[in-house]
Amino acid sequence: MGVMTRLLAGGALAALASGAALADPALIYDLGGKFDKSFNEAAYAGAQRWVEETGGAYKELEMQSEAQREQALRRLAETGANPIVMTGFAFGDVLNKVAPDYPDTKFAIIDMVVDQPNVQSVVFTEEQGSYLAGVMAAMASQSGTVGFIGGMDIPLIHKFECGYAQGFKAVKPDGKLLINYTGTTPAAWNDPVKGGELAKAQKSQGADVIYAAAGGTGIGVLQAAADEGILSIGVDSNQNHLHPGKVLTSMVKRVDNAVFDAFTAGTDLAPGVTVMDLAAGGVGVAIDDNNKDLVTAEMQAAVDDAAAKIASGEIKVHDYATDSTCPVQ
Amino acid sequence: MDKMPKWADVILTPLISLLLAMAISALVILAIGESPWLALKTMVDGALGSSYGWGFTLYYTTNFIFTGLAVAVAYHASLFNIGGEGQAAMGGLGVALVLLYLPLPHWILALPVAMAGAAMFGAAWALIPAWLQARRGSHIVITTIMFNFIAAALLNYVLVNLLRPVGSMDPASGRFPEATHLPKLSDIALGMGLEWGKNTPVNVTFIVAIIACLLVWLLIWRTRLGYEIRAFGRSEPGALYAGISPVRITVLAMLISGGLAGLMAINNVMGESERLVLNAVEGAGFIGIAVALMGRNHPLGVLLAALLFGFLYQGGGELALWTSIPRELIIVIQALVILFTGALDNMVRMPLERLFLSRRKRGAA
Numbered sequence: 001m002g003v004m005t006r007l008l009a010g011g012a013l014a015a016l017a018s019g020a021a022l023a024d025p026a027l028i029y030d031l032g033g034k035f036d037k038s039f040n041e042a043a044y045a046g047a048q049r050w051v052e053e054t055g056g057a058y059k060e061l062e063m064q065s066e067a068q069r070e071q072a073l074r075r076l077a078e079t080g081a082n083p084i085v086m087t088g089f090a091f092g093d094v095l096n097k098v099a100p101d102y103p104d105t106k107f108a109i110i111d112m113v114v115d116q117p118n119v120q121s122v123v124f125t126e127e128q129g130s131y132l133a134g135v136m137a138a139m140a141s142q143s144g145t146v147g148f149i150g151g152m153d154i155p156l157i158h159k160f161e162c163g164y165a166q167g168f169k170a171v172k173p174d175g176k177l178l179i180n181y182t183g184t185t186p187a188a189w190n191d192p193v194k195g196g197e198l199a200k201a202q203k204s205q206g207a208d209v210i211y212a213a214a215g216g217t218g219i220g221v222l223q224a225a226a227d228e229g230i231l232s233i234g235v236d237s238n239q240n241h242l243h244p245g246k247v248l249t250s251m252v253k254r255v256d257n258a259v260f261d262a263f264t265a266g267t268d269l270a271p272g273v274t275v276m277d278l279a280a281g282g283v284g285v286a287i288d289d290n291n292k293d294l295v296t297a298e299m300q301a302a303v304d305d306a307a308a309k310i311a312s313g314e315i316k317v318h319d320y321a322t323d324s325t326c327p328v329q
Numbered sequence: 330m331d332k333m334p335k336w337a338d339v340i341l342t343p344l345i346s347l348l349l350a351m352a353i354s355a356l357v358i359l360a361i362g363e364s365p366w367l368a369l370k371t372m373v374d375g376a377l378g379s380s381y382g383w384g385f386t387l388y389y390t391t392n393f394i395f396t397g398l399a400v401a402v403a404y405h406a407s408l409f410n411i412g413g414e415g416q417a418a419m420g421g422l423g424v425a426l427v428l429l430y431l432p433l434p435h436w437i438l439a440l441p442v443a444m445a446g447a448a449m450f451g452a453a454w455a456l457i458p459a460w461l462q463a464r465r466g467s468h469i470v471i472t473t474i475m476f477n478f479i480a481a482a483l484l485n486y487v488l489v490n491l492l493r494p495v496g497s498m499d500p501a502s503g504r505f506p507e508a509t510h511l512p513k514l515s516d517i518a519l520g521m522g523l524e525w526g527k528n529t530p531v532n533v534t535f536i537v538a539i540i541a542c543l544l545v546w547l548l549i550w551r552t553r554l555g556y557e558i559r560a561f562g563r564s565e566p567g568a569l570y571a572g573i574s575p576v577r578i579t580v581l582a583m584l585i586s587g588g589l590a591g592l593m594a595i596n597n598v599m600g601e602s603e604r605l606v607l608n609a610v611e612g613a614g615f616i617g618i619a620v621a622l623m624g625r626n627h628p629l630g631v632l633l634a635a636l637l638f639g640f641l642y643q644g645g646g647e648l649a650l651w652t653s654i655p656r657e658l659i660i661v662i663q664a665l666v667i668l669f670t671g672a673l674d675n676m677v678r679m680p681l682e683r684l685f686l687s688r689r690k691r692g693a694a
Contacts, residue, residue: 031608033656062656064646065611067388067530067601072650074528089499093604112498153485154500154607155493184485185478186608321498 025050025263026059026081028072030088032189034062038215038236039255043087043110045237046256050263058263069094077102083120083269085262086110087255089156095119106269108262110255111156113273121273122258126156127163128310129251129283130211131317133233134167135306136285137209138175139299140231140248145176147202149195149221151214152188153181155321160213160235160251162326163317167306169328170315177329178202182217192220199224199232209233209248222247231294240290248294250286257282279311333685338678339630343623343670345677347637350669354662363654375647376640382647384515384529388601389613390639391531394538395593396617397624397631398545399451399586403469404626405549406582407562412458412473413590414614415480416451420591421598422484423450425492425605428505439509440533443599444592451591452584454480459583463576469583477614488607502605511600532600541589542628548585549628558582590614616642622671634670641666 027047029040047058059081061072069091076084077098083106086095092112099107099116106118113121137146148164150157165177180198182188195217199210203225210225211233212218218235219242225232226246234240234250258276262269276282285303287295309315318327332338355365376386396413403410410416423446433439458472485500492502511532518525549555561568561578569575597609616638623637624630645659669677 061650064649064656064659065642066606066609067385067597068646068650070528070530071385071646075650090606092499093501093504093602153489154498155489156498159498184482321496324493324495 023080023082023267024057024059025266026061026076026084027259028076028084028086028091029060029062030086030090031063031065031186032088032215034060036189036215037219038189039253040087042237042253042255043085043259046259047263049256050260054264056263066090070098073098073107074101077105082106082267083108083262083265085259087259088112106267106271108258108269110258117271120262120269120271122262123273123275124253124255124258124282125275125277125317125319126159126251126253126283127166127317127319128278129253129285130160130163130213131167131170131310131315132278132285132303132306133211133249133251134164134169135171135302136167136249136295136299137164137211137231137233138168138171139296139302140294141172141175141209143206143208144172144174145178145206145208147178147180147199147207147210149198149202149210149212149214149218150179150181151183151217152186153184155324157181157213158324158326159320160211162320162328164211165326165328166317170306171302176206178205178207182214189215189217191217192223195220196224200228203228203230211235211251213251234286238286238288240286240288244290245293247291249291252284252286254282254284278307333682337681337685339625339627342674342678342681343634345681346669346674347666349677350662350665353669354665357658357661357665358654361654361658363652368648368652368654371648371652372640372644375651376644380524380526381529382643384526384531385643385646386636386639387514387535388529388531388596388639389642390635391535391538391596392593392613393616393620393635393638394542394632395596396590396613397620397635398541398617398628399588399590400617400621401624401626401628401631402545402549402558402589403582403586404621405555405562406558406578407565408459408462408579408582408586409470410455410473410583410586410590411470411618412455412476412587412614413617414610414612415473415477416454416587416590417593417610417614418477418480418484419454420447420451420594421605421609422487423447423591424594424598425502425505428509428599429492429502433506433509436509436511439599440511440537440595443509444537444595447591447594448588449591451594452588454591455583455587456580459580459587462583463579485607488605492605500607504604505599509599510603511595513600530601532596534596534600537592537595539632541592542632545589546628554581590617619667619671622674637666638663 032040034040034044085108087110089112092114095114099119108120110122148161182194199221209231212221213235222232222242226243231248233248236253238252239250240247320326358365358368376382399413424443427443427446458469461467461472462469488500494503513532515526557573557578620634624634641663648654649656649659
């Protein structure tokens with residue numbers, strides 16, 4: 001950090017220091033912040049694991065505003081950080097502009113495809129993991145009605161919703177799916193009270209399993225479901241431990257692995273698109289000591305079967321992102 | 330009634346407030362075990378220490394000038410417009426629609442047309458609260474803040490369902506045509522053979538903002554409408570007695586206010602991101618309130634206060650980016666400045682006033 005502060009004098013100094021080539025990797029968190037208990041925090045966990053295993057050091061930045069994205073990328077590239085990993089689709093446009101100016105620096109972006117020769121794009125097949133969550137929800141539900149609570153109403157979350165709906169309908173074609181979104185502003189990612197209210201409302205309409213894909217809001221959903229005696233499904237990180245025996249499973253998205261892999265690859269980071277799918281262990285449903293009593297042998301078999309079929313291509317889970325529509329409602 | 334000298338009112342009071350805010354911020358930074366001196370140095374260096382820092386500071390300043398002027402104009406009519414956030418967001422939508430759907434061959438043409446789009450959308454968003462206030466007496470503070478949420482929801486719908494390119498996960502519009510790219514001040518400097526502010530977002534909108542300050546000054550103090558706005562703001566019965574229509578002034582003042590807030594979009598949407606993103610405004614509408622309060626609703630004051638907040642924004646950003654001071658603390662520092670210059674203004678002003686008056690009395694005796 002001491003080196004960094006001295007660089008503040010400006011570009012001239014930064015240019016000098018880049019000769020010293022601090023080839024440490026760097027990680028940039030999106031506006032949600034490092035400790036969002038979900039997406040960004042998973043990235044942090046991956047970076048920390050890399051530190052523990054290699055003893056290396058990395059730089060990290062948290063965004064404050066939209067205009068800073070380009071600033072942060074350029075400054076990190078100029079100080080010699082390599083590779084530079086960033087979380088979130090919102091960096092896509094800026095990275096597309098910045099990456100060609102620093103051909104010797106490797107970049108990795110999570111959740112977005114940026115087609116540049118020095119960029120690795122890491123995307124997750126959230127629809128596949130959500131499909132498995134849908135299968136489990138359908139089998140765990142007594143009432144035949146399950147719920148989905150999204151955070152901010154953006155396309156990425158519809159991708160989760162659509163995968164979940166497909167898995168649910170595959171098991172219970174006549175089942176009923178309740179869908180709610182917390183809001184339309186970024187505050188929707190961090191509104192556990194509203195998440196809890198939505199969960200209670202869905203319960204009153206008969207839902208007995210609720211999948212929360214809502215960042216910090218999901219904590220409220222899981223809490224309310226546990227209080228109301230129904231089941232919930234966590235997201236991104238393994239959240240089974242939050243309410244042992246009350247959380248059916250968690251749809252894990254291994255952002256930590258993506259960051260860990262990028263850091264480990266270092267300057268040899270391979271450009272192109274890396275798809276972290278079910279087969280690659282990029283997404284999946286978490287089964288551990290906290291939820292093993294909830295998962296029946298039959299359910300486990302159904303999940304394994306669906307997972308195998310998705311991996312082999314026998315089941316094609318529709319990706320909402322490709323055409324902005326969902327085949328099941 | 331006696332008053333303290335104008336320079337003390339306009340410059341000394343905010344300056345002392347600012348120093349108090351800085352002193353408390355320094356204590357907070359000390360409390361978390363960081364060096365306040367280093368923090369201050371980082372902020373000053375990062376925001377003002379290089380042409381690069383200036384480029385960002387002036388970019389944020391431009392945003393705050395527009396939203397500050399918007400609040401100031403409404404305030405002269407005694408209307409508290411806290412809907413700058415939503416009006417600026419709608420202005421962004423206006424800019425995006427104009428630039429995406431009208432074939433504009435050059436920025437010289439695109440700028441006035443986009444300005445018209447931004448101002449019209451911003452003004453339209455202020456029209457309904459204005460009309461409700463004028464006709465139904467619905468309080469403008471309540472309605473404008475509600476309209477911020479409606480704007481957010483509308484923008485979300487439009488971006489997710491209508492303007493988003495197919496296959497993109499990012500709730501943002503496509504890029505605006507290359508021809509509508511506004512020249513950055515760094516480009517202009519380069520044209521004059523100067524290397525200034527490379528890769529910074531400040532663009533010609535800054536000049537537009539300065540002109541807007543001048544026009545607002547002319548409007549408020551040199552036109553008939555401005556006089557009517559001020560008369561109405563001082564006393565509604567008085568204005569009514571003078572034959573000024575409250576409905577007309579309320580609606581006009583709010584239209585101008587909304588239009589100014591909307592114009593901010595020229596800077597952040599057209600000038601910087603060159604596409605419409607969901608949270609393009611990022612609180613600038615609310616900062617405009619503090620800017621107007623601190624600038625005492627005078628365009629020159631707004632300009633200076635906007636510069637201060639531009640500095641705080643950029644300096645704070647640098648602080649969060651390059652030191653281990655957490656970003657939440659930056660918000661604390663900004664809040665302290667707003668608290669002392671806005672809410673606790675009288676805490677400094679009144680003793681200062683007493684001091685000046687007692688000195689004057691002694692001088693007279």
